[in-house]
Amino acid sequence: MQITLPELGEGIAEAAVAFWHVGVGDAVKKDDDLVEFVTDKATFTISAERDGTIKEIFFQVGEQVKIGAPIVRLDPLS
């Protein structure tokens, strides 16, 4: 499953990757922190929606990401 960058507010079209809490191959549990984004003076943390393994990371720290874009691919535990 792909996790996308959610809407962060009116007029916010993109946000920068600020910090990765995980790397490719890491096992994560539901609610674990995955990545932090920063927009203006606010950070926003994306968490895992379910248990699984990080298969792919689409952006590096400092890169700008558009709202709705996929940011990470997570293989859920079946």
Place this chain on the structure above:
Amino acid sequence: MNEKTTLGQIRTEDWGLIDYRDAYERQKKLAQEVGRGHDSCLVLCEHPPVLTLGRLASKNNILAPGDVLARQGMDVLEIDRGGDVTLHGPGQLVAYPIMDLKNYRRDLKWFLFKLEQVAIDFLKDFDILTCRYAGRTGVWIESKKIASIGVGAKHWVTFHGLAVNINTDLQLFNLIRPCGLNVQMTSLKELKGEKMNMQVVKQRCIYHFLRHFTRDEIRKV
């Protein structure tokens, strides 16, 4: 000191003068509770001198060399809020709104705007007229900055917040380039020409915060 009051759906707590790291741990715990459905909470406090770097901050914005900071016992902490480098110290009112924005509005820009407005409104109670500038979040008096803002959110529960210079020793800001800008900081004490009563300032801050974040006020937005 730990005063708790309840008005509407937002509690307020006064943590007095508290080490930055201790306050951070308490914020995290509170944020988890708020995320589980407890009332949102406005925390007010002051910190002993400390420099904090937000995510993507540049260490070049710390102007003082490491040995100078060490001699002053000034810690430098990298933290998970937006914004660049800032300084906290006694006499600076720090407000940490631990709010579940799912109950208000899922909008980080709106939240930052509201925090600015809280500072603008309570400073007006002391006859100080301030303003905001687009693209330079914070509260300003012409070219001088009096309040800095940097927040974090997880599951839409917020932490970190607003720092307003009330009786802050402004010399301390010479150690850094505040928020990564070539900007001069000011304080309510400097503007009024006298030391301010922090308890009175806190009461005005609470009043305007609750006014801006009650449900009735939100519906008007």
